[in-house]
Amino acid sequence: MAPARTFTQALADGVLVLDGGLSNQPEAQGCDLSDALWSARLLADAPDRIEAAHAAYVRAGAQVLITSSYQATYEGFARRGLGREATTALLRRSVSLARAAGRGEVWVAASVGPYGAMRADGSEYRGRYGLSVRELERFHRPRVAALAEAGPDVLALETVPDADEAEALLRAAAGCGVPVWLSYTVAGGRTRAGQDLADAFAVAAGNDQVVAVGVNCCDPAEAAEAVAVAVAVGGKPGLAYPNSGEHWDTGAGAWRGPAAFGPTEAAALAATWTAAGARLVGGCCRVGPATIAALAGARGQGEGEGRRGGDAKG
Numbered sequence: 001m002a003p004a005r006t007f008t009q010a011l012a013d014g015v016l017v018l019d020g021g022l023s024n025q026p027e028a029q030g031c032d033l034s035d036a037l038w039s040a041r042l043l044a045d046a047p048d049r050i051e052a053a054h055a056a057y058v059r060a061g062a063q064v065l066i067t068s069s070y071q072a073t074y075e076g077f078a079r080r081g082l083g084r085e086a087t088t089a090l091l092r093r094s095v096s097l098a099r100a101a102g103r104g105e106v107w108v109a110a111s112v113g114p115y116g117a118m119r120a121d122g123s124e125y126r127g128r129y130g131l132s133v134r135e136l137e138r139f140h141r142p143r144v145a146a147l148a149e150a151g152p153d154v155l156a157l158e159t160v161p162d163a164d165e166a167e168a169l170l171r172a173a174a175g176c177g178v179p180v181w182l183s184y185t186v187a188g189g190r191t192r193a194g195q196d197l198a199d200a201f202a203v204a205a206g207n208d209q210v211v212a213v214g215v216n217c218c219d220p221a222e223a224a225e226a227v228a229v230a231v232a233v234g235g236k237p238g239l240a241y242p243n244s245g246e247h248w249d250t251g252a253g254a255w256r257g258p259a260a261f262g263p264t265e266a267a268a269l270a271a272t273w274t275a276a277g278a279r280l281v282g283g284c285c286r287v288g289p290a291t292i293a294a295l296a297g298a299r300g301q302g303e304g305e306g307r308r309g310g311d312a313k314g
Contacts, residue, residue: 003105007153008179008211010063010107011237011279017296018064018109018241018282019057020289022050043068043090044082047097054101060289061296063106064280066156067094070113071120073143088146095150109181110152112169114160115139122248125185127162127193136168144169148176155180159217159284161192163200170207181212181239181280186226187219197226201233214239217284220261221245224272231277238277240270244286261287266294 003010010016042050050068057065069091077087098108115136116124123129131139147155155178157169166182173180182204185192191200204210213230215223220242227238245260261269261283270281281299283291 002099002151002153003102003107005105007064007107007109010105011211015274015278015299016063016107016280017061017292017299018239018280019054019060019062019066020283020287020292021243021285022053022066022068022070043072043093043097044077044080047093050094051097051101054098056289057292058101058103058106060293061299062282062292063296064109064154064282065098065102065106066109066158067098067111067147067152069094069143069147070111070158071117073118075139076118076120084142091143091146092150095147095152098152107153109154109156110147110150110178111156111158112140112144112147112173113158114162114165116161117159124159124161125187125192125248127165127191129165133164133168133171136165137171140169140172144172144176148173148178152178154178154211156183157181158183159185161185163191163193163195163203166200166203170203170210173209179211180209181214182210183214183216183239183241184226185217186215186222189222189225197229198233201230204236205234210234210236212237212239212280214241214278214280216241218242219245219247220265220269223269223278224276227273227278228276237279238273239280240273240276240278241280241282241284241287243284244291246286248285255286259286261291263290263294266291267298270295270298 054065074087114124160166204213213234213236215226223240223242227240231238246255246257249256273281
């Protein structure tokens with residue numbers, strides 16, 4: 001059952017906690033995701049594992065669940081022999097699984113990943129696919145329509161590496177009847193394609209359908225500065241859900257380096273993100289329920305302090 005408040009109403013009321021990575025949690029449950037479809041494979045093969053992963057994040061305190069549709073595309077499932085009707089059903093299933101796992105005020109964000117996710121070659125971390133904005137819009141539109149028709153609370157246009165693709169995604173989502181958030185993946189203070197962040201976030205400025213802007217799947221140390229730019233340019237609520245701080249080695253197909261965003265660091269990092277204007281905070285790759293629980297605990301403590309401060313003032 002959908003929450004009583006809309007997602008935009010809840011966003012206006014305070015900070016919301018997102019979930020964590022929806023690949024690492026099924027892996028922790030024993031699922032093999034060494035497949036071009038990644039966690040999207042489970043939509044067809046083991047949907048109960050996806051719902052279990054969502055439920056683990058709800059128990060941790062997540063208020064927004066991001067669906068398993070990031071890497072789910074018509075082209076990707078066609079390579080496994082699935083037709084358009086079957087793929088549409090799986091896209092809709094991604095929303096219903098998240099909805100079923102939520103209880104009370106838990107909102108569902110339907111994930112729309114970048115074109116590079118379909119290629120499964122790491123190009124979502126580079127962008128610049130050699131396609132025009134119009135070609136990218138044509139690719140994204142059918143999936144956006146299928147997900148919107150499934151009734152999520154918001155569309156998560158996420159891990160976008162390139163301002164051109166952001167423009168294409170916003171065009172594809174226009175008129176779908178569902179609010180969207182726009183989230184870039186960044187490195188070195190620029191988009192992964194190397195664009196200035198102020199220019200990149202300007203794509204969403206003035207678009208009333210966009211209810212939040214920010215970053216995901218990036219180094220946690222970069223999130224606050226990027227969110228500050230996003231909020232300053234667009235005047236919209238910010239969002240931050242970086243990865244653990246480890247780095248993906250596409251050649252080796254493995255994560256490298258130490259983690260910098262775990263349960264111990266969660267509260268301090270989230271404080272820098274919210275200070276920069278983030279109203280949605282969570283995690284991406286390699287961030288699990290324990291870290292989300294720490295974020296939720298920090299948020300609850302902050303609300304309690306706010307209430308105590310208000311009582312003292314009154």
